[in-house]
Amino acid sequence: MDLRTDIEQRLKHKPILLMTHLVLGYPSLGVNREVIRAMAENGVDCIELQIPFSEPMADGPVILRANQDALKQGIRVEDCFRFAGEIIREFPGVNFLFMTYYNIIFRYGEEAFLRRAAEIGMRGFIVPDLPPEEGETYLRISRELGTAPIMFFTPTSTPERMRKVAELGDGFIYCVARKGVTGKQTEIDETLADHLARYREATDLPLAVGFGISSRKDVALLEGKADMAVIGTATIRLVDEQGAGAVGPFIASLTRS
Amino acid sequence: MNQTQAKKGYFGNWGGAFIPEVLHQPFFQLNEAYRKIRADESFWQEYVDLMANYSCRPTPLTFAENLSNHFGGARIYIKREDLNHTGAHKANNVMGQGLLVKRMGKKRVIAETGAGQHGVATATMAARFGFDCTIYMGEEDVARQRPNVFWMEKLGATVVPVTDGARTLKDAINEAFRDWVTSMDETHYVFGTVCGPHPFPEMVAWFQSIIGREARDQILARHKALPAAVYACVGGGSNALGIFQGFMDDDVRLVGVEAGGKGTDTDQHASRMTGTRASAGVAQGYRTMFLQDDDGQMLDTHSIAAGLDYVGISPILAEMGESGRVDFAAATDDEVLKALELTMRAEGIIPALESSHAFVQAFKDAPNMGRDEAIIINMSGRGDKDIFTIAHAFDDPSWKKFIIDRADGYRKSSGG
Numbered sequence: 001m002d003l004r005t006d007i008e009q010r011l012k013h014k015p016i017l018l019m020t021h022l023v024l025g026y027p028s029l030g031v032n033r034e035v036i037r038a039m040a041e042n043g044v045d046c047i048e049l050q051i052p053f054s055e056p057m058a059d060g061p062v063i064l065r066a067n068q069d070a071l072k073q074g075i076r077v078e079d080c081f082r083f084a085g086e087i088i089r090e091f092p093g094v095n096f097l098f099m100t101y102y103n104i105i106f107r108y109g110e111e112a113f114l115r116r117a118a119e120i121g122m123r124g125f126i127v128p129d130l131p132p133e134e135g136e137t138y139l140r141i142s143r144e145l146g147t148a149p150i151m152f153f154t155p156t157s158t159p160e161r162m163r164k165v166a167e168l169g170d171g172f173i174y175c176v177a178r179k180g181v182t183g184k185q186t187e188i189d190e191t192l193a194d195h196l197a198r199y200r201e202a203t204d205l206p207l208a209v210g211f212g213i214s215s216r217k218d219v220a221l222l223e224g225k226a227d228m229a230v231i232g233t234a235t236i237r238l239v240d241e242q243g244a245g246a247v248g249p250f251i252a253s254l255t256r257s
Numbered sequence: 258m259n260q261t262q263a264k265k266g267y268f269g270n271w272g273g274a275f276i277p278e279v280l281h282q283p284f285f286q287l288n289e290a291y292r293k294i295r296a297d298e299s300f301w302q303e304y305v306d307l308m309a310n311y312s313c314r315p316t317p318l319t320f321a322e323n324l325s326n327h328f329g330g331a332r333i334y335i336k337r338e339d340l341n342h343t344g345a346h347k348a349n350n351v352m353g354q355g356l357l358v359k360r361m362g363k364k365r366v367i368a369e370t371g372a373g374q375h376g377v378a379t380a381t382m383a384a385r386f387g388f389d390c391t392i393y394m395g396e397e398d399v400a401r402q403r404p405n406v407f408w409m410e411k412l413g414a415t416v417v418p419v420t421d422g423a424r425t426l427k428d429a430i431n432e433a434f435r436d437w438v439t440s441m442d443e444t445h446y447v448f449g450t451v452c453g454p455h456p457f458p459e460m461v462a463w464f465q466s467i468i469g470r471e472a473r474d475q476i477l478a479r480h481k482a483l484p485a486a487v488y489a490c491v492g493g494g495s496n497a498l499g500i501f502q503g504f505m506d507d508d509v510r511l512v513g514v515e516a517g518g519k520g521t522d523t524d525q526h527a528s529r530m531t532g533t534r535a536s537a538g539v540a541q542g543y544r545t546m547f548l549q550d551d552d553g554q555m556l557d558t559h560s561i562a563a564g565l566d567y568v569g570i571s572p573i574l575a576e577m578g579e580s581g582r583v584d585f586a587a588a589t590d591d592e593v594l595k596a597l598e599l600t601m602r603a604e605g606i607i608p609a610l611e612s613s614h615a616f617v618q619a620f621k622d623a624p625n626m627g628r629d630e631a632i633i634i635n636m637s638g639r640g641d642k643d644i645f646t647i648a649h650a651f652d653d654p655s656w657k658k659f660i661i662d663r664a665d666g667y668r669k670s671s672g673g
């Protein structure tokens with residue numbers, strides 16, 4: 001089953017899905033494993049595994065520092081592949097996606113990277129600095145492999161632009177709730193509802209909404225307007241402040257009504 | 258330069274626009290605005306008039322008679338970009354983009370800066386045009402370029418020290434992009450060099466081409482012939498491309514000089530085209546040769562000159578290096594100080610540490626050339642404003658004593 005179909009199946013049983021995010025190697029692969037277990041046991045549908053990059057241009061301070069810290073501890077791309085392979089086997093109920101910047105893929109060799117990721121069971125890729133204009137090879141190989149190249153909708157996207165990128169993407173659309181980098185709080189207000197309505201009109205692909213979601217209240221407000229809530233910086237902060245043990249109850253609280 | 262572009266924004270294999278989707282629309286608008294000023298013949302004239310009125314253009318081409326005699330080879334000419342307002346070629350790009358911002362109707366400008374030169378130039382332009390201005394600067398550069406920070410603030414800009422990553426130019430660029438993705442409606446990002454996503458390399462090269470246009474006319478008038486070679490230091494590559502563009506189709510050797518730091522055989526330098534530590538990569542919005550490891554993580558760089566201390570190089574220069582049109586060399590920190598000292602003593606001219614890199618290679622080549630041949634060194638900026646850095650680099654004892662006495666004075670008067 002491809003990622004899009006899997007998401008649509010899950011949506012038959014849940015009002016909204018959850019996607020979480022973590023930076024590989026931060027604070028350690030050991031803690032990453034505990035956090036992923038807690039996420040999987042509490043019903044997370046998709047997990048973004050971010051391969052650290054020294055220049056994470058689209059990330060805010062929390063994820064930026066997590067990238068730097070992981071690199072300082074010596075995490076390598078090879079470690080990320082090995083770890084991801086093990087985790088995917090251990091948690092077959094979760095869809096895993098690699099999130100990283102294009103240089104990591106480019107240096108590894110675009111085709112080799114995508115093939116190896118598909119072989120270990122990776123379902124898709126989120127590459128924020130690779131617009132479709134620069135991603136011809138990436139899009140072609142993803143299509144061949146049946147993995148999902150995730151595209152972005154943003155508050156500045158025009159309707160024509162959204163239709164164009166949606167056609168090239170697969171899996172779901174990563175919807176940016178507001179301008180800016182990761183980690184800032186978003187007011188889930190009228191403007192967001194307007195953006196989401198515009199996004200819905202432009203595609204049939206499921207809509208994942210990210211950037212700044214951190215509570216049950218945020219998630220509840222998205223129900224009916226989006227298909228998947230993306231929790232990024234909030235779990236990294238939580239692990240920093242309270243340790244991996246706090247992740248399970250936090251995730252469970254997001255969908256409990 | 259357009260003929261080398263197969264795909265939009267590409268120069269051979271290099272360039273492109275690797276930007277987050279949220280910047281797609283702002284870049285579309287920027288490309289449109291840029292296309293309009295290129296098509297509007299009155300724009301270039303407005304730019305030239307502004308630079309004549311505000312920034313001492315055309316800058317002189319100085320014949321360095323004493324240096325020429327000292328080396329006994331080629332006749333050495335120096336293109337005096339140091340005489341621009343704010344003391345470096347950076348003003349050319351910044352004033353050009355200022356005119357563009359006016360046409361786009363935006364009210365705020367942001368910029369990254371390494372040495373602080375581009376930051377000072379941008380703050381100056383913002384003051385003149387009445388824009389709000391925020392400058393991102395790596396914490397390490399803030400520490401080593403304090404006088405420039407002082408001037409930026411006095412000119413009305415907010416200077417934000419960047420504490421992430423290597424705390425130098427590349428980190429300031431990342432931070433400026435983070436500002437821009439939030440503020441693009443009213444803000445223009447004044448990119449400081451011929452790097453970053455399309456259209457910045459091409460647009461900044463166009464503004465800087467004013468150097469080469471002048472230099473070509475000047476050398477023909479003075480020397481009655483083209484120069485044998487033109488030398489320029491290369492950080493991002495804007496002063497180099499600026500002067501090289503005057504001699505693109507001529508039989509003139511173009512030489513770019515990178516930061517050799519403690520030596521290109523060490524890990525403390527910033528040479529992308531010389532040495533073996535750089536490889537093809539994509540970062541900061543464009544594809545070029547980057548100093549990076551096997552995984553694609555950027556490496557720490559070093560140069561005595563903050564303006565050359567950068568991991569990437571212009572995609573346009575990467576292509577010209579690959580095709581053989583531009584030769585690259587590296588100058589070490591030690592060689593740079595020697596060339597600077599000689600130039601001060603022989604000509605009474607004080608090149609910036611960045612610019613002194615170009616002098617190093619010119620001085621190596623000049624003695625082996627004929628007396629009837631001419632070379633041009635592009636002096637991208639002046640060094641006297643870098644008094645703290647240069648005095649420190651020379652480890653000057655009387656300067657140190659002055660600083661210590663001054664600090665003691667401040668301590669007493671603040672009661673500490």
Ligand SMILES: Cc1ncc(COP(=O)(O)O)c(C=O)c1O
Pocket residue numbers: 345346347371372373374375449450451490491492493494495496497563564565609611612637638639
């Ligand atoms: C005086 C001077 N020269 C050269 C440079 C390097 O930049 P570029 O290679 O873009 O000319 C700088 C950068 O700050 C500078 O201040």
